[in-house]
Amino acid sequence: MTGQTGVWEQLLSAANAGDARAYGRFLQAVTPVLRGIVRAKAGGLGEAACEDVLQEVLLAVHLKRHTWDAGAPVRPWLYAITRYKVVDAFRARGRKTDLPIEDFAEVLAAEAGPDPTEAADMAKMIGMLDGRSAEIVRKIGLEGVSVAEAGQALTMSEGAVRVALHRALKTLAILRERHVK
Amino acid sequence: MKTDDLIRALAADTVQAPPLRTTLLAGLVPSMMIAVLGVALTLGFRTDLGTVMLTPVSLARIVLTGILGLASARLALLLARPEGAQTARVWPLAAVAVAALGLLLWAWVTTPAEARQMATVGKTMTTCLVTIPLLSVLPVAVLHYTLRQGAVTAPLRAGFFAGLAGAGLSAAVYALHCTEDSPLFYVTWYGLAIAGVTLVSTLIGARTLRW
Numbered sequence: 405m406t407g408q409t410g411v412w413e414q415l416l417s418a419a420n421a422g423d424a425r426a427y428g429r430f431l432q433a434v435t436p437v438l439r440g441i442v443r444a445k446a447g448g449l450g451e452a453a454c455e456d457v458l459q460e461v462l463l464a465v466h467l468k469r470h471t472w473d474a475g476a477p478v479r480p481w482l483y484a485i486t487r488y489k490v491v492d493a494f495r496a497r498g499r500k501t502d503l504p505i506e507d508f509a510e511v512l513a514a515e516a517g518p519d520p521t522e523a524a525d526m527a528k529m530i531g532m533l534d535g536r537s538a539e540i541v542r543k544i545g546l547e548g549v550s551v552a553e554a555g556q557a558l559t560m561s562e563g564a565v566r567v568a569l570h571r572a573l574k575t576l577a578i579l580r581e582r583h584v585k
Numbered sequence: 586m587k588t589d590d591l592i593r594a595l596a597a598d599t600v601q602a603p604p605l606r607t608t609l610l611a612g613l614v615p616s617m618m619i620a621v622l623g624v625a626l627t628l629g630f631r632t633d634l635g636t637v638m639l640t641p642v643s644l645a646r647i648v649l650t651g652i653l654g655l656a657s658a659r660l661a662l663l664l665a666r667p668e669g670a671q672t673a674r675v676w677p678l679a680a681v682a683v684a685a686l687g688l689l690l691w692a693w694v695t696t697p698a699e700a701r702q703m704a705t706v707g708k709t710m711t712t713c714l715v716t717i718p719l720l721s722v723l724p725v726a727v728l729h730y731t732l733r734q735g736a737v738t739a740p741l742r743a744g745f746f747a748g749l750a751g752a753g754l755s756a757a758v759y760a761l762h763c764t765e766d767s768p769l770f771y772v773t774w775y776g777l778a779i780a781g782v783t784l785v786s787t788l789i790g791a792r793t794l795r796w
Contacts, residue, residue, distance in 0.1 A: 420601065428596035435588060459591050464796075466595045468736040470602040471666045484667035488738045526586035545586060545594035570600035 412478040440514040457493040463577045464489045529579045537572035612727035620720045620758045628762040643766045653681045654753030657746045664743040665735025692768035704767040717778035725751030737794045744790015748783035
């Protein structure tokens with residue numbers, strides 16, 4: 405128990421101190437667990453819709469990562485955000501779900517299916533961003549280029565790309581909420 | 586967009602909001618200084634503040650409202666974290682309430698029956714009921730802003746403690762001016778002013794602290 409828990413704490417504190425690689429590893433590590441939770445609670449929502457909800461949860465975790473207290477364990481914090489966002493997402497989709505947090509401990513991690521559930525939702529939302537922001541999110545997300553490379557391609561400074569990316573992700577979170585509701 | 590692609594985009598975003606404690610202190614400290622300055626310049630501090638500090642029953646008013654404000658601000662900060670709603674303990678507030686009611690009872694018993702009404706109504710009830718909510722506006726706004734930067738999972742409760750915190754601290758500042766030393770007065774009217782601010786803050790919080 406302490407083994408795995410300890411790793412998440414280390415990764416997230418490194419991430420919050422500015423280590424982007426540690427942050428990527430943190431997100432990779434928690435995603436299967438969060439996916440398992442979403443699927444277990446979703447009932448007959450379908451895997452594609454579950455993946456949508458999962459992405460909403462990940463966006464929320466991302467935008468609220470400064471609310472984690474470095475001295476506290478990650479799991480209660482992470483599960484509280486997940487619970488809040490999952491209930492919210494299901495309500496928005498016309499479903500009700502009851503999520504006792506204690507159940508989360510028993511959920512098994514789930515890997516993405518063999519046929520990745522590519523939800524059209526997120527692509528649509530990115531299309532609603534302004535041209536340049538959409539371009540930045542696509543380049544870094546889909547093409548996997550670095551912030552510096554994206555800056556060169558778009559003739560923007562690295563700092564400007566960072567700020568634009570952050571704004572774009574914030575906007576995406578808001579857009580998704582509005583879109584579903 | 587696949588989830589892995591989203592994760593890549595998220596990991597590349599290194600812009601991060603400051604810790605909540607920093608946000609709160611950066612707003613709350615200046616707004617309390619403004620409150621102190623505002624009271625000093627408009628109403629003026631009471632002239633016998635030195636004596637007040639040595640008189641337990643007068644001092645109690647400043648100490649109790651101050652503790653109420655600080656303890657509530659801590660709770661609000663805790664509730665700004667998503668898991669805070671599960672760990673928040675409210676007994677320090679209950680202790681303040683019991684102490685205030687104890688003072689009220691003690692004053693009721695020790696004040697002669699014919700003087701009770703005068704002691705309760707006092708002379709500055711209106712000033713008190715207007716000034717405390719007025720002083721609360723800025724600190725409560727700062728608390729709500731901090732909560733919105735956080736990840737509140739219990740909006741009603743977070744709004745409640747934000748109101749209690751702002752009003753408690755403001756009442757402590759107002760007490761530097763107010764000369765009504767009978768608990769019959771201050772427990773009643775400070776309490777009412779604090780309750781009013783808290784009610785409004787709770788209602789606002791329930792609506793605006795969802796995310």
